[in-house]
Amino acid sequence: MNTNKSYTTLKFELQEKFGVITINRPTKLNALNTEVLSELKELLTDLKSDDKFEMLGLILTGEGEKAFIAGADIAEMADMTPSDAYTLGQLGQQVTVLFETIQVPVIACVNGFALGGGCEMAMSCDFIYATENAVFGQPEVKLGLIPGFGGTQRLAKLVGRNNAKELIFSGRNVKADEALRMGLVVRTFATKDAMMAEAMKTLKSIAANSPFAVGIAKKVMNEGIDLTIAEGLQLEKRQFSGIFSSEDMHEGTKAFVEKRAPNFKGK
Template identity: 60%
Template sequence: MNTNYETILFEVENEIATITVNRPKALNALSHQVHSEINALLKEFMEANKDFTIAKGMILTGAEEKAFIAGADIKEMTLMSADEAEAFARLGQDNTLLFELLNIPVIACVNGYALGGGCEMAMSCDFIFATKTAVFGQPEVKLGLIPGFGGTQRLSKLVGRNRAKEITYSGRNVAIEEAKEIGLVVSVFESKEEMIEAAKVYLSKAMRNSPHAIYEAKRVMNEGNDLTITDGLNVEAKAFGAIFNSADMREGTAAFVEKRKPVFIGK
């Protein structure tokens, strides 16, 4: 895989991939180049990791301490035409969808500012870990804008429609205590180092389970999020039946009966 990017870092250690947005002088703001590089990386990673040969878990974070991703690159946006702005929004939205489509769990590790596009990128991950310094929000209306990378859709699903409207209309910051209370953040940590280590420990433990089953659970939950309960249950039942054809299901159930640890192969 290509790992030579200018605005992001990519590394894999112990089957855990880490993507770091690396523009600390710009508080890791999302420029067109950042989105383009993330897009290229994720598409290549998805193709190369079909059999979980590269990684079984992923962390998304930002360089240094001040910001996860402070938002989109406003200076760059001021030069965009309406058509260019729509294309920029669609590129960012495509990246959020790619994180949801990955066959592995993705944890957003948020330190400092996660505003606008940063909040949107974090919400596209499976869940969010954060430090006590983390600050969330969708402040676009303060600039005469609206969220463009999925914020109008995902925030409502995560915290409820009325709460999402209140946060978006006000453009206010959401401190870490409230973010945890409303379910935007799963766990809070004292430092970035502690948070990253906790994410790695979580993913390492999750990797003991069937990667194929985790992927199917992720797929079904994401797909069902936009369906009625009846349609969602139908998706779940079909996936539950189909997984009985998998090698991991046969291995996992056999290991349970035989009172041994399973050896999963991700198929």
């Protein structure tokens, strides 16, 4: 993959083997339009399909201090037909699925507003870190809309059905402390710099483990969320037994017996 490729609405940086995607429309509070979503889809597809690109983790954040992603670009949406809206919704959902299914762990680092599509993008990551000034919400009903990039589905899985209904039906915003209590956010930080530093530290600690095993654990947990416990256990059993054929499993167990640090290859 060409990591030096430039984008109009995004910045992508590789720090060691960890990627940082920054939504870069600060004058529009990093709002999502078709161009942003198309560039995200292109970048994530490239990252996911390049077997030779040994990225070990990914951070998604927004440029500046005011907003992670303030929502979808309402000016672009105002005159859309139902067909246009279907295409936009499909594109937004494709991006969230790419975040959800890319093998490496993805941390959303939310600074400021994460509303509408911004909240939906954050929820498609593996977990969310937030600054104390972060604000989350799905305010679409205030515009005569509903969430279209997965909010009606993912929010309930994260905070429970009734909490999700209350948030989506009312359109109210929640600050970082309430989002933390709800389980939408896993950690909060006083500053964006502190959050980004801790997110990178977390990714590095995860990368010390087997990348192959982490990827399988992510896959099993994401797929199992919609299964019954019996179905989920069957899925886990199949993946648990299958991983015994991996190089990382043999290296990890051998290293433990030999009392040395493992040298994982991610396969």
